[in-house]
Amino acid sequence: MDEHHIQNLTPFLHSRACAPRPFVAGHDVRCGFRIRLRILELPRVTPSRTTPVPLRTAGVFSHGDAAHLAGAFRIAVSRLRLHPSCRALFEELGADGEELLAGSLYVRAGSHHETQICGRRVAAFTAIGSPVTRLCRNFRRLDAEQAALILLHEALHFAGLPEAPHEPEAPTSQEINQLVAAGCGL
Numbered sequence: 001m002d003e004h005h006i007q008n009l010t011p012f013l014h015s016r017a018c019a020p021r022p023f024v025a026g027h028d029v030r031c032g033f034r035i036r037l038r039i040l041e042l043p044r045v046t047p048s049r050t051t052p053v054p055l056r057t058a059g060v061f062s063h064g065d066a067a068h069l070a071g072a073f074r075i076a077v078s079r080l081r082l083h084p085s086c087r088a089l090f091e092e093l094g095a096d097g098e099e100l101l102a103g104s105l106y107v108r109a110g111s112h113h114e115t116q117i118c119g120r121r122v123a124a125f126t127a128i129g130s131p132v133t134r135l136c137r138n139f140r141r142l143d144a145e146q147a148a149l150i151l152l153h154e155a156l157h158f159a160g161l162p163e164a165p166h167e168p169e170a171p172t173s174q175e176i177n178q179l180v181a182a183g184c185g186l
């Protein structure tokens with residue numbers, strides 16, 4: 001896939017609504033998006049905003065974890081600004097990626113989340129439509145770019161993107177990661 005092509009997510013509503021719901025485990029959320037993957041040709045342009053995007057956290061973060069999160073967040077913002085294909089992932093969902101990052105709230109996963117949800121393949125989780133992204137202990141083990149990819153992945157869920165297998169028509173977690181990697185140069 002060259003730089004002119006990305007896979008876009010084209011959601012269209014079914015009968016069920018996709019309303020924000022209270023926080024629930026993992027990606028276990030269901031809402032009315034059906035996802036179709038397609039290839040689009042996009043112009044190569046790099047317009048950009050320059051104002052800082054605020055990072056919102058709640059709860060206690062160690063200095064090291066806060067710095068790691070801040071570094072990942074800066075990369076996520078910069079990739080959105082640099083890559084139209086990265087912004088397009090959000091635009092296809094009717095959302096603005098920077099606004100969603102600015103509206104996200106990052107909190108540490110609780111001990112019960114660590115045992116029940118976090119694991120080797122889960123570094124962070126959220127609920128569809130929720131601004132709250134919970135970071136597992138192993139988030140800190142990701143390098144800055146991998147961590148930025150995860151923040152963008154979770155922001156797509158905030159934008160309403162569901163995930164298989166909970167939503168059979170939706171992309172899997174790994175497919176979402178691949179879309180972010182390709183679209184955002186991560």
Ligand SMILES: [Zn+2]
Nearest residue numbers: 027153163173
């Ligand atoms: Zn996910």
